[in-house]
Amino acid sequence: MLADLRFALRALRRAPGFVLAAVLCLGLGLGANTTVYSLVNALVFRPLPYGDSERLIAITHENPAQGQSRSDISLPAVLDVAERSRTLAAVAATDTRLVNLTGVDRPEALPAATVSGRYFEVLRVRPIVGRAFRAEESEGGGARVVVLGEQLWRERFGADPAVVGRAIALDGAPHTVVGVVPDAAGLSGDRERLFIPLAHDRDPSQRGWHSYDAVARLRPGVTVAAARAELQAIGARLATEFPDTDRGWGIDAVPLREQLVPGDVATVFAVMLGAVGFVLLIAAANVANLLLARTTGRARELAVRAALGAGRARVLRLVLLESVIVALMGGALGVLIAQGGVRAMRGAVPVAYPAWLVFDVDWRVMTYALVLSTVTGLLFGLVPALRATRRAVAPTLRASGRGSSAGAGARRLRDGLVVAELALSLVLLAGAGLMVKSMLRLQTVDPGFRPEGVLAARLRMGGERYDEKAARLALLTRAVERLSALPGVQAASATSSAPLSGSNSSSSFVVDGRDVPEGQKPNAETRAVLPGYFTTMGLPLLAGRDFTAAEAADSVARVVVVNETMAKRWWPGQDPIGRRVSIGGGGDDAPWMTVVGVTRDVRQRRLGRAAEEQLYLPFGGQARREMTLVVRTSGDAGALAPALRREVGALDAGLPFVNLDTMTAMVHQSLWLQRLYGVLFGAFAGAAVLLAVVGVYGVIAYAVAQRVRELGVRVALGARPRDVAGLMLRDGARLAGIGLGVGLVLALGMTRALGSALQGVSPSDPAVFGGVTALLGGAALAASWLPARRAARVDPIEALRAE
Structure with missing residues (x-):
């Protein structure tokens, strides 16, 4: 194996053009995949930064008659659940509000989480310094104590451990700092900077005030389904006991992550992961075509190795080793692209998002990139390797020194790969077109008021x-x-x-x-x-x-x-x-x-x-x-x-301002998520089209190179240059027509998954589908034109000289 590895590296060193083209193609595909996977990893796969986070559930209110599901819950209902449940080990409630940090040189309005006494116990968050709240600090009506978030502790208090026991003024009232916790202890998207005890309030008038998030920890051995059944039963009893406020409202539970990550966001990023999978497939198809051409040109070399005693498995391993090495090099480039992409993504999000949501390239993303690179190398290298090892040794050695030409099977394979590239590119182009049109449509929506010339300043008194x-x-x-x-x-x-x-x-x-x-x-x-x-x-x-x-x-x-x-x-x-x-x-x-x-x-x-x-x-x-x-x-x-x-x-x-901005900017910022979707899909589609055009160009150019003698004979027998060019253009048009037809069928089915992210645009919008089909078809024909022109200029004397 080590000898084969050394030989593969030497062989690749002798083909720098092939290596550069293949690494760039794969780097682009793998980089896009790794970037999106890092986002999906943060949203879906990375464990929440809490002890035994899979045991955490969110408790919500639901009212089917009003179309309310996974709604905020009232504080009295949370307290009732905590007392009556036997499946939950601990229950806590939280809400977010603003407080003014005063008595300092720079007053500031800060997002604060009001939390019940067992909140940190439920999440199993350990303080960095000091302690968490005690139960009586909520039960006694809400003591004037505060736990700082790590960011506030570092920015405003210099990460001084002696801050514990110090009094700070919140809304003008002194509060004693009892501890500091990681910022990830805040669940909402407001990036809470500090935590205040939530006073237990059983005021009956508060039963209809659904404004709290509730989180609970399951007892050992209890399933989410069992907890849901119990909570639904508790909700039914409360609706009977308090008909004026609780009738029609039920209680439900879902895993905490499902509550924290909106379903439409998770769906769109899952679709994106599929989209960049298409980009990688297109890149892999290009590299497979390059390998097919390379193994065809190396037919004599591989035949000589076989004649000298190398078995089929040895030759197969050698070719696969080369493809895997190229894929790993592409994967390394992809990781670098992903790191830049993640940084750009963080900068493209203009709103606060929860501190537990960390976008970076961690070991999970690196492992994903390594596995994906290896699998990609094996897959795109397998077919060329099998074709190389199927050739008969004697006929190959008797072939001319210029190397064996590709057979009909190899041509069909290359054509099929290009058809697949075009089809997948059309799917991505259609998705990008729908996203962009949706964003443009939203920009024309009348908000109902005139934002131009209006300044808005939010403050807290x-x-x-x-x-x-x-x-x-x-x-x-x-x-x-x-x-x-x-x-x-x-x-x-x-x-x-x-x-x-x-x-x-x-x-x-x-x-x-x-x-x-x-x-x-x-x-x-x-x-x-x-x-x-x-x-x-x-x-x-x-x-x-x-x-x-x-x-x-x-x-x-x-x-x-x-x-x-x-x-x-x-x-x-x-x-x-x-x-x-x-x-x-x-x-x-x-x-x-x-x-x-x-x-x-x-x-x-x-x-x-x-x-x-x-x-x-x-x-x-x-x-x-x-x-x-x-x-x-x-x-x-x-x-x-x-x-x-x-x-x-x-x-x-x-009196500090919470926010100061123009209404025009606020309207623009409200569309940031749609713009992000449009930019990402547009980038993926652009990469796919570029790769597909390169693929079409490569196949037609290779066909021209393989048919030089034939084209020379045609010219010698009187064929005009435009006839020769037309012959090669027809090949490109045939591939484009088949690829676009297959792509339209796929796109019509797959763009429906984007329905929840589209606004005012049908998933089968005819203008979008017509436009992207014409665009991709034109690009494919343009890619065919350059090698077709070269074919039209074939010199018959030079082409026939080798005969």
Whole structure:
């Protein structure tokens, strides 16, 4: 074996052109595969950074009548599950909110996880220094202690272990640091910077407040199915015990990873892994064609080795060794490409993602690359090796010194490989075309408001200073007044959540005079706004009026503005002004609100999602600590940012901004995932087309080289150059036609897997399929034209001289 390895290396050293072409082809295919596998590895295969993570489950609420599945759960329900379950070893609840780190030189609004006392025990997260929370620190109403995340500890406290026991100010209140944990302890995509105890609250009014994530650890020997059955039974009992809030809601459980990774994202990346598999197959087909040509040219050499006593297995091993060495070299190049690709991917994600989600080239990815390279080398080298060892020794040695020509079988094999390359390339081109068209279609979707010229500044009014609603309203009102007086400002207001910001809130509601079965109350997106919000956002009122300053100051919302979708659903053909709705149930705790206005639909969550029912309340009805100031200017909205900071800082210098950006940028950023899908599929398709064109060129060029004597005879007998060129072009057109036909059939079936990621585009869009077919067909013909021109210039004297 060692001797064969040395011989294979010497043979490859004598063929640098072949090695370079093969390594580049395989490096491109293997690099694309390794890059995408690193993403899939992070999402699906890499174990979560928690002890015995396969024993962790997420507990969720579900309401089939409302189309709610895997929904957040209420805190009282989590506490009930913890008390009644016999299949779960420990249960914890968590929620994410913002807190202001104050009393430091640079106040900062930080994402914080509020967690119940057994949270770190459930995840089995060990503190880096200090300790985790004790159970009584939640049960006692939430002690003023805090656990820092590692990033915050290193950035703001210099990784000083002595931080344990130190008091820091959160929302103006002192909290004692008791420990530091790895950032991966945070489950959400907000990259929590610190952790605060969650006070156990059994207030019955909180049973309908589904806003918590729940995680639990299974007891030894308990399966997920057994836990689900028990939790569903507990949910049924709770629905009977608390019919006003829990009827219609069930409790379910899924493995934690399934809850953390959205199904549509996992599906798209699985499709991508299949797509880059096509790229690798195309690259392998090219290298197989190169090997076929190489082994044909080495026929005499291999025959001599066989004549000198080398058995068929020895020759087969030699050829396979060469192909595996080339594949491993391509794999090494692929790993380098993957490392650059992963870095580019991290830079292409403009939003925060969970700290447990680590994109890198780890040992699993390296192992994948090694195995894939080896298997690829064996597969693309096997057929040429078998063909080389089947040749009869004596006829091969009697052949001319120029080497044996390829037989019909070899030509059919090379043609078949090119047909496969073209078919797979068409599948990738169709997928890329659909993704790009979907992204372009989303960019033309009307968001319902005019984002141009609007600056949005999200802030959190934390601490005792803003405990009262009146204090929050006073700050916002003064800020709006100061901002409205700035030069160029046309209007200013505030909202609890700007559209497409990623911050959303929804509530169940009832309509006066409309009976809804218990447990099937509809949900509406809710926003608290100050007067002038609709004008500032360029959101026209279709009927009625805006809120007044007196209504904004009222601590109970008595009026409401609804959107067009809600008006059409609940009062079709009627005037909705004067109708009444209630968030909750219309009782003393949820008074009736009179509709005073109807506005256009707004894409609040994402552009590709149809507008849902929307309720706008005056600020006093939902006077939240987190609000977003919005300012419309006649000039560049981004240039207004320093003035906005200055005016708000003059009111409260310790009030940090969570986010400050233009609405145009926020709309653009909301499409980042679709753009990423489009770029990735486009890159894979581009690589596939390049490889397929090279494959077509190589096959036609090789055919020309093999048929030089024949072409010379044709020219000598009177064939015109264009006739000879046409002969070779017809070969290319025949291969392209077959490949495109097969590719269309495959693409029509396989692009359906992209359905969940497409917006406003059919998986069989005729314009996309027609365009990519024409593009690939034209590229294949262009690749055939160059060797066809060479064939037309064959000199018959030179071609026949060897005869």
